[in-house]
Structures are given as C-alpha cells and as structure tokens.
Amino acid sequence: MISVIVPTYNEEGNIEACLQSLSDQTIPRSDYEIIVVDGNSRDATRTIAEKYADSVFIQTSAKVGGARNDGAVASKGDIIATTDADCLLPRDWIERVAAGFSDPEVVQLYGLVDPREPGIRHIISLAFANAFSRIGHSTNTLYYTLGCNTAFRRESFFEAGMYRTIDAGDDLEIARRMRKLGRVRLDSRLRVRFSMRRYVQFGTLKSLYEWLYITVKGGDDEKYQYSRREYK
Template sequence: MISIVVPTYNEEQNIERCLRSLADQTVPRETYEIIVVDGNSKDRTRELAEPLADRVFIQTSKRVGGARNDGAMAASGEIVATTDADCILPRDWVERIERTFAERDIVQLYGTVYPIEGGFRNKLSLLGANIFSRLGYYTRTIYFTLGCNTAFDRDAFLRAGMYRCIDAGDDLEIAQRMRKLGKVYLDTGLAVGFSMRRYQQFGTLKSILEWFYIVLRGGDAGGVSYSQREYK
C-alpha cells in the first residue's frame, strides 16, 4: 500500500481540488490511503477534507516537515508519498510511484513540477527549478527533491530520521540523508501541478531569495515570514 500525506493550513480554497485529483487515480482507491495532517486551520479545511481522505487530524509536530512526519508515523503503507494541498496530481501519480518502487531498488523517488497558473513568467520560474533538479541529480550533487512530489520507502525514511522541523529546505535536506541509505531516483515524467500563488502574491525573486536565505541559515527563518502564509 501507498500512504499519501498532505499537510494543510487554511486551505479551504484548494484542498478539495487536490484530494479529488488524488481520489481519481488509475489504481483502485482501496489500494492507497490519503492522510491529511492539518496545522490547526481556522477555516473549513478539515471539514472539506473529511469526506475525501481516509484520515484527517491536527499535527502535533512543528512546521510542514513535522506535519509530514506525523503523517508518516500514522501511515499503513510501505511507501509514503507526500504532496501539498494546493497541488494537482496526475491520474497516474500513484500507479507510477508504485511501479517505480517495484522495478527499482530505491529509497526515495521524486519528480518535477509544472505551474497550475498560466503565464510565461510562471513557466520560466519552474523551468529553472526543473533544470536545477536535473543538474543536481545527474551530477550527483544536490538532489532538489520537493515535498509536493516525492515518495519514500517508509522504513528507510524512519531510519534516516524523517524530515527536520525547520522553516524551509526540509525537503531538500532529507535527500542528503536518504542517499546514505540507498538510491534516490528522479523520474522526470512524474510531474505534478504546482501552485504559483506565493510567487504571484509576494514576488518570485523575493520568495526565492527568502528561501535561499533560510536554507543558508540551516532552516531558521529568523525574521522572515515564510511558512503558513496567508493567501488572498
């Protein structure tokens, strides 16, 4: 079984779209589970998620990495996949993850992203991210794994110590520990729809610079407000 963990916080505008895409997969619904881990939302996120998910509960660990860890600890599957509440998953996402783990001796799988919103600037922004992801993978330097499109062998994930509960860069850092336990594999065809709302509302350059600033500080945001942002 594959367990899919979706962290949420005030996502009533997006959570149904995300979960409906997860419910509409090419494999039978009973062969995978959906776990929503909520950061104590003040809107209707949990209410909307309940009919579409197998489990919905409030996280006890800190930050988005902690929410993913809480979901992994509650998971029944041998494979734990993670995505974000504002993403749209392709119909073969679960099937492709399942097949890749069956065919390859890997501990972590990750893919690419494309913008849900249109526009040349959005496409260019994610083109750069996908190029960086490929360069890091093929040069075996930095595995640019995104929490919105990754999957783990659950036992290896637990042995690695799971995600660090930091403000940003947790999905990049985990791959550096996972690679010590086995192969981390990039499937460029495993692509999910990624919301560009942060970049549209707060600016692309500013958001990228804030992310790098936090990563260079070891995941500590300092005075930068990066996580649990309020979106219009």
C-alpha cells in the same frame, strides 16, 4: 499500500480539488490511503477533507515538515508519498510512484512541477526550477526534492530520521540523508501541477535562495534531528 500525506492550513479554497485528483487515480482506491494533517485551520479545510481522506487530524509537531512526520507515523503504507494541498495530481501519479520503487535500491523518488496557474512568467519560473532539479540529479550535487512531489520507502524514511522541522528547505535537506541509505531517483515524468502563489508573494529567486540557504545553514544542526528509535 501507498500512504499519501497532505499537510494543510486554511486551504478550503484548494483542498477539494487536490483531494478529488488524488481520489481519481488509475489504481484502485483500496490500494492507497490519503492522510490529511491539518495545522488547526480556522476555515472549512478539515470538513472538506473528511469527504475524501481516510484520516484527518490536527498536527502535533511543528511546521510543515512536522505535519508530514505526523502523517507518516499514522500511516500504514510501505511507501510514503507527500504532496501539498494546493497541488493537482495527474491520474497516474500514484501508479508512477509505485512503479518507481520496483527498483529495490531506490529509497526516495521525486518528480518535477508544472504551474497550476496560467502565465508565461510561471512557465519560465518552473522551467528554471526543473532544469535546476535535472542538473543537480545528473551531477549528484543536489537533489531538488520538493515536498509536493516526492515519496519514500517507509523503513528508509524512518531510519533517516524523517523531516527536520526547519523554516524552509526541509524537503531538499532530507535527500542528503536519504542518499546515504540508497538511491534517490528523479522521475521526470512524475509531475504535479504546483501553485505559484508563494513564487508570486516572495519572488522566484528569493524563494530558491531561501530554501537553499536554510538547507545549508541547518543541515548539520543537531537540534533538528529526530530520534530514530522513537518512531520504530
């Protein structure tokens, strides 16, 4: 069983397309579950999600990392995959996630991103991000594991302490702990179509800087640690 966790907040304009793409996969629907963890949306997000997801509930932990943790705790799968409500998933996404864990040494798998919206600027921005991801992985210096396209071996995810509830960079920071437990692998063919709305709002360089800065600053702060015993 693979559990796919989708955090949401006021995503009525995006969530249906995301969940439709997740529902139309190359493996049987009975082989995976979809869990939507909502930040108490004020729009129709949960109503729409209930048409597709196996479980929809309001998060109890803070921030997007906390929503992913809540979903993981409620999940049944041996593999926990995460994506975002404004992403579109190719039909073989879950199949590729499953294949990535055929290697027993792999504890975390992640992929690359393509722009959901058209435009040469977006293509260039994500080409830069993808190149950064490849370089970091090949040099073993940084694992650019975006939460919109990553997956974990369940027991390792909980052993590592799950996501930390920091303002940004939680999806990069967790790989630092996961790689102490096993192999963190980049599959360059595992791709999602990623919304560029945050890049447009904050700018590409500022977005990348914010993620990296908070990751480095908060990486060793004990207040962000989850108790491993609490979630066994």
